[in-house]
Amino acid sequence: MTDVIHLLPDHVANQIAAGEVVQRPASVIKELLENAIDAGGTNIKILVKEAGKTLIQITDNGKGMSTTDARLCFERHATSKINSAEDLFSLKTKGFRGEALASIAAIAHVELKTRQQDEEVGTCIKIEGSEVISQEVCVTPAGTTICVKNLFYNIPARRNFLKSDTVELRHIIDEFQRVALAHPNIQFSLLHNGSELFQLPDTNFRQRIVNIFGGKTNEKLVPVEENTAIVKIHGFVGKPEFAKKGRGEQFFFVNDRFIKSPYLNHAVTAAFEGLLKDKAYPSYFLYLDVDPKSIDINIHPTKTEIKFDDEHALYTILRSAIKHSLGQFNVAPVLDFDRDATLDTPYEFSQKGVTPPKVEVDPNFNPFQTERTGGGYSSSNFRREKPAGGSWESLYNGLGRSGSETGTRFEHMEFESDEVTGNLFGQSDETETGSTTFQLNKKYIISTLKSGILVIDQQRAHTRILYEELLKSITVTSAVSQQLLFPLELSFSNHEIKLLKEIKDSLEQTGFIFSEIKGDAVEISGIPTMISESEVAILLEQLLSDLENEVPGTGFSQVDTLSKSLAKGMAVKSGTALNSAEQQNIVNSLFACKETSLSPFNKPIFITLTVDELDKKFM
Ligand code: ADP
Numbered sequence: 001m002t003d004v005i006h007l008l009p010d011h012v013a014n015q016i017a018a019g020e021v022v023q024r025p026a027s028v029i030k031e032l033l034e035n036a037i038d039a040g041g042t043n044i045k046i047l048v049k050e051a052g053k054t055l056i057q058i059t060d061n062g063k064g065m066s067t068t069d070a071r072l073c074f075e076r077h078a079t080s081k082i083n084s085a086e087d088l089f090s091l092k093t094k095g096f097r098g099e100a101l102a103s104i105a106a107i108a109h110v111e112l113k114t115r116q117q118d119e120e121v122g123t124c125i126k127i128e129g130s131e132v133i134s135q136e137v138c139v140t141p142a143g144t145t146i147c148v149k150n151l152f153y154n155i156p157a158r159r160n161f162l163k164s165d166t167v168e169l170r171h172i173i174d175e176f177q178r179v180a181l182a183h184p185n186i187q188f189s190l191l192h193n194g195s196e197l198f199q200l201p202d203t204n205f206r207q208r209i210v211n212i213f214g215g216k217t218n219e220k221l222v223p224v225e226e227n228t229a230i231v232k233i234h235g236f237v238g239k240p241e242f243a244k245k246g247r248g249e250q251f252f253f254v255n256d257r258f259i260k261s262p263y264l265n266h267a268v269t270a271a272f273e274g275l276l277k278d279k280a281y282p283s284y285f286l287y288l289d290v291d292p293k294s295i296d297i298n299i300h301p302t303k304t305e306i307k308f309d310d311e312h313a314l315y316t317i318l319r320s321a322i323k324h325s326l327g328q329f330n331v332a333p334v335l336d337f338d339r340d341a342t343l344d345t346p347y348e349f350s351q352k353g354v355t356p357p358k359v360e361v362d363p364n365f366n367p368f369q370t371e372r373t374g375g376g377y378s379s380s381n382f383r384r385e386k387p388a389g390g391s392w393e394s395l396y397n398g399l400g401r402s403g404s405e406t407g408t409r410f411e412h413m414e415f416e417s418d419e420v421t422g423n424l425f426g427q428s429d430e431t432e433t434g435s436t437t438f439q440l441n442k443k444y445i446i447s448t449l450k451s452g453i454l455v456i457d458q459q460r461a462h463t464r465i466l467y468e469e470l471l472k473s474i475t476v477t478s479a480v481s482q483q484l485l486f487p488l489e490l491s492f493s494n495h496e497i498k499l500l501k502e503i504k505d506s507l508e509q510t511g512f513i514f515s516e517i518k519g520d521a522v523e524i525s526g527i528p529t530m531i532s533e534s535e536v537a538i539l540l541e542q543l544l545s546d547l548e549n550e551v552p553g554t555g556f557s558q559v560d561t562l563s564k565s566l567a568k569g570m571a572v573k574s575g576t577a578l579n580s581a582e583q584q585n586i587v588n589s590l591f592a593c594k595e596t597s598l599s600p601f602n603k604p605i606f607i608t609l610t611v612d613e614l615d616k617k618f619m
């Protein structure tokens, strides 16, 4: 029998290892940044082209490498950071595996220039696909510059797998922010295609957060501080009223290393209990210092998860530290009820709940119903009017006009519940006025056809309607806006502002009016008629994150994502009671759409049940 086992050549082994270490350009940024920090750099500059696909260059002013080290650093398992396995338990550096440079050099064109502080000249090495092309003496500043070009040039499958520049850049920015937040005392800059995304001076933690996330962040931060034998905690949580809809700004750092921990995240959320609206996520920037012996960083190859010896104690300490801060800084009483009193939210009802007359008029009225309609849907979304004199036409006309008197809306609630029962049993006056729809479970609109019934998912139908309207207003005729009495001021991060400027024209077509975009602040003086002021921030936030995460950068697809995202945000949600005029309006508008059967996210909007099918069920 012949032997079949052989050792893989180094460059093949390196390529395989690279699969673990380098998933995308952002992984290269992370590894090189960590090396620069481990080398003691205090000023680190990053230059990226085409989201890192063509060029990533990182320059540090750290200790540099000797000529021999410069050659050796590209070997697998070549590291200066640990000598034995025991060293893993007293780790002070970010790297330790000695795999990063070997992996990167296996799948890209790499040029390294490095000089130690006390040497006159440095070394320049070029290496392509693990093969050293040249090594020579060169003149270069003290420190190290690594240039990584044409990532995955020899693995087309991986290269093709990369996402659009917008998405890859988002990943890069994420990694950059994580490292920059952990090291406020190091200067960082990040340039993409020649334009500056970040220029961060040497500063303290609070200022670093503000420099990254914008000037308005400062007032949102509540300091957290706790010193125990197990852990020292410092950092900030965001005030509950600024909680975001997506999990954007949530950062844990353990011994200066960004980590993910669903368990500790839960501790933070628990501390916020009762202070957040539904589906809102608190921001946090929390730095935990623990004894290196009490953690194991080794359990995950990309090292964002770690294992703690005493997770339970950490959980409790963290939760109580945050609770304490929120209480101490008097954040707890600043609830939405006060802030939003003038806004068009169902919370108004809970405040005015003491006025009794309606309950007497209608004993079936369920006060909790007002609560349940509160899931992010404000009635001005889909304007409601009290039916005038029972005339069906006037009901219909009422749609689209503003109905903001609290009193009338109170009555709508009763009207709705009356109506649903009425239609169900066919005894209501409504049937005589020609209504052929009713709502099931506050989720489906049931409508009759000549030969059967139609069951429509209200949320999907409304999303489709809004999506087509938005597309039309962006591409054909712009929509009208509602002017705001007081302009709305919102703040965004650098990167979000850039993106916002890119889509500004399209957004203005939908009815937004941006009166000023200056620094990180955006002033909005008009909004689409279909939304209420209180929803603007959440809609735009969601939109920017959708745009960053889901689409290729340009052209129609951007407009499409924009319309999808806004439509998703604006649409009436499942769980919202609709009166019959609203139901009818959805049915009619849906069937006026170009596409009626699928939502913009390709989900079915309705199903039909024919009389034949019903007959069969009765056999
Ligand atoms: P690790 O960081 O796990 O040790 P790397 O492959 O990232 O492995 O780096 C290998 C070695 O190269 C490091 O241990 C370090 O000694 C050296 N090195 C890498 N980058 C730099 C740099 N920017 N400045 C100085 N030395 C560096």
Ligand code: MG
Residues within 6 Å of the ligand: 031, 034, 035, 094, 095, 096, 098, 100, 101
């Ligand atoms: Mg490293």
